[in-house]
Amino acid sequence: MNRPEVPGSPSPGSARSLGRPELLSPDDVLQFQRDGFLVVRDVLRADEVAQLRGAIERHTARAKELGQVLRPTTDELVPVTDILGMPGVGWLLSDPRILGVARRLIGRADLVYFGDSSVMVGGKNRGFHKDNAVRDTTDHPDWLSPYTLIRMGVYLEDHKHHSGGLKVRRGSHLHADVTSGAIVDVPSQRGDVVVWSLRTTHSGFAVRVRGLSKLGLQPRFEGRLPAWLARPEPCVRIAVFMTFGIDDHHLRNYVAKHTDQASYPDNYVYQSWLFSDGTAATARTLAEAGVTLLRPIPEYGSRFGLAERIPGGCIIPGRSRPDVYRVRGLEKWIQRAGRAMRSLARPR
Numbered sequence: 001m002n003r004p005e006v007p008g009s010p011s012p013g014s015a016r017s018l019g020r021p022e023l024l025s026p027d028d029v030l031q032f033q034r035d036g037f038l039v040v041r042d043v044l045r046a047d048e049v050a051q052l053r054g055a056i057e058r059h060t061a062r063a064k065e066l067g068q069v070l071r072p073t074t075d076e077l078v079p080v081t082d083i084l085g086m087p088g089v090g091w092l093l094s095d096p097r098i099l100g101v102a103r104r105l106i107g108r109a110d111l112v113y114f115g116d117s118s119v120m121v122g123g124k125n126r127g128f129h130k131d132n133a134v135r136d137t138t139d140h141p142d143w144l145s146p147y148t149l150i151r152m153g154v155y156l157e158d159h160k161h162h163s164g165g166l167k168v169r170r171g172s173h174l175h176a177d178v179t180s181g182a183i184v185d186v187p188s189q190r191g192d193v194v195v196w197s198l199r200t201t202h203s204g205f206a207v208r209v210r211g212l213s214k215l216g217l218q219p220r221f222e223g224r225l226p227a228w229l230a231r232p233e234p235c236v237r238i239a240v241f242m243t244f245g246i247d248d249h250h251l252r253n254y255v256a257k258h259t260d261q262a263s264y265p266d267n268y269v270y271q272s273w274l275f276s277d278g279t280a281a282t283a284r285t286l287a288e289a290g291v292t293l294l295r296p297i298p299e300y301g302s303r304f305g306l307a308e309r310i311p312g313g314c315i316i317p318g319r320s321r322p323d324v325y326r327v328r329g330l331e332k333w334i335q336r337a338g339r340a341m342r343s344l345a346r347p348r
């Protein structure tokens with residue numbers, strides 16, 4: 001893996017404890033447990049952020065040429081591979097600072113990485129959702145014990161004063177719906193790492209409203225906001241996402257969902273596993289950093305490094321069963337009003 005020098009950081013082999021305390025205080029850990037998300041400040045240096053942007057731009061341009069990208073839902077580009085196989089990006093998964101944060105927030109040193117990471121360039125794909133296996137049913141094991149799968153987002157530009165960052169609902173990791181929790185536009189800056197539980201309700205591409213910095217809009221209204229009211233994004237948004245877990249039933253349930261070709265065929269995680277780097281050398285690099293590489297399917301990495309062009313210019317992922325969330329209070333009235341307005345607007 002093409003990893004830049006990080007002066008003063010411990011060697012990956014020494015990263016076996018729960019992580020260096022200077023990035024996270026005990027209060028930060030409690031805050032993460034209470035809110036379901038956390039911004040960890042100044043994890044990466046400015047030169048590392050610049051290096052990652054360049055590497056991702058180069059990799060994404062090549063992936064686009066080959067059609068090895070997921071079909072865009074807005075105009076985003078998402079290469080269909082995990083980041084281990086991206087020159088100049090995969091080092092994040094064995095970086096002691098990243099792993100230290102993951103270990104302290106999960107509360108365990110023995111992390112498992114299972115090929116769930118990606119980069120996204122551009123786009124405006126919005127909508128509140130969760131990413132755990134079963135999101136809408138409180139008697140599923142996902143909701144019966146503390147959740148151990150976390151996602152880390154490295155947004156390579158400013159979202160404190162600009163649109164385009166992550167939006168979350170505070171405390172929503174404790175509710176199997178997408179309506180609970182105050183809306184927060186996460187004020188991440190270059191070099192920060194945003195961490196959230198896969199149970200936390202979130203949406204990408206938050207729109208910050210001019211003059212109303214504390215107002216967190218519902219994603220459904222963001223796309224309808226007049227452009228002059230929205231603060232622009234600072235540049236094309238580039239984000240890296242990485243998921244870590246431990247060897248437990250939460251990980252097994254998540255993996256089972258994405259490997260079940262009958263109920264969730266060819267889903268985006270499964271497609272990405274085919275193109276991911278599962279080589280022994282890469283597994284060794286992770287192992288030296290104290291991370292186990294789990295290859296969830298026998299055909300993991302079977303298309304890694306493929307130089308062929310994909311017919312049609314992109315990979316079309318399968319669709320999941322839609323979540324059926326409980327709807328209460330104000331949200332019920334917003335949905336009713338929306339339905340009534342759409343039926344009035346429909347041509348007869």
Ligand SMILES: O=C(O)CCC(=O)C(=O)O
Binds near residue numbers: 205239
């Ligand atoms: O685009 C974003 O900022 C959020 C990405 C997201 O929804 C996810 O990783 O599940």
